[in-house]
Every structure is written in C-alpha cells, then in structure tokens.
Amino acid sequence: MGDKMDQQKITFTLERKTKNTIRYQEETDGNPPAIGTLYLQKWLLGETPPVKLQVTVSEANSTQQPPDGYIGEITNKQVVREVAGVANGKGTLR
Numbered sequence: 001m002g003d004k005m006d007q008q009k010i011t012f013t014l015e016r017k018t019k020n021t022i023r024y025q026e027e028t029d030g031n032p033p034a035i036g037t038l039y040l041q042k043w044l045l046g047e048t049p050p051v052k053l054q055v056t057v058s059e060a061n062s063t064q065q066p067p068d069g070y071i072g073e074i075t076n077k078q079v080v081r082e083v084a085g086v087a088n089g090k091g092t093l094r
Contacts, residue, residue: 005058005059007057007058008056008057008058009056010034010054010055010057011027011053011054012024012026012027012035012038012052012053013025013027014053015037017042017049020042021039021040021041022040022042024037024038024053025038034057038055040053
C-alpha cells in the first residue's frame with residue numbers, strides 16, 4: 001500500500017473544562033494543527049487534570065487481512081470511469 005508514517009508526538013494544553021469533558025488545544029509551534037482540539041472525558045483524567053498532555057500518533061499493528069476478492073486500492077478516477085462505462089452501456093458494474 002504506502003510507506004509507513006513517522007511516529008509523531010503532539011503536545012496539548014488544557015484550555016477549559018466543559019460539563020463532562022476537559023478540552024485541550026494542540027500546541028502547534030506555527031505549523032497547521034494535526035489534531036486541533038482534543039476532548040477527554042473527566043472520569044479518564046481524575047480530579048486534577050494535567051495542564052499538558054502528550055499524545056503519540058503512530059500506525060497501529062494490524063493482523064486484519066484484506067477481505068476476499070480484494071485486488072488492491074483504486075482511485076476515484078477509476079471508479080468514475082467504470083461507472084461511466086456502465087451508464088453508457090459499455091460494461092457491467094461489478
């Protein structure tokens with residue numbers, strides 16, 4: 001499929017408390033945010049939520065196999081071409 005993504009560590013700062021959640025804002029250092037706002041349930045963070053959080057984003061290990069009949073990734077352009085061919089009577093949609 002594609003290259004593996006690089007692991008990223010993203011830091012968040014407590015912004016405010018809502019009724020049931022704690023809202024954190026991503027520290028961006030001038031770059032566009034990767035996640036932006038993060039809401040966590042109060043029960044997860046305990047009585048005194050941390051002022052800063054660090055979230056690590058990485059590719060998950062997966063043992064899931066592709067479904068039967070999977071032949072690879074296709075692009076939107078390929079799908080449009082196939083559907084157009086069916087609409088023009090030039091093929092069958094599988």
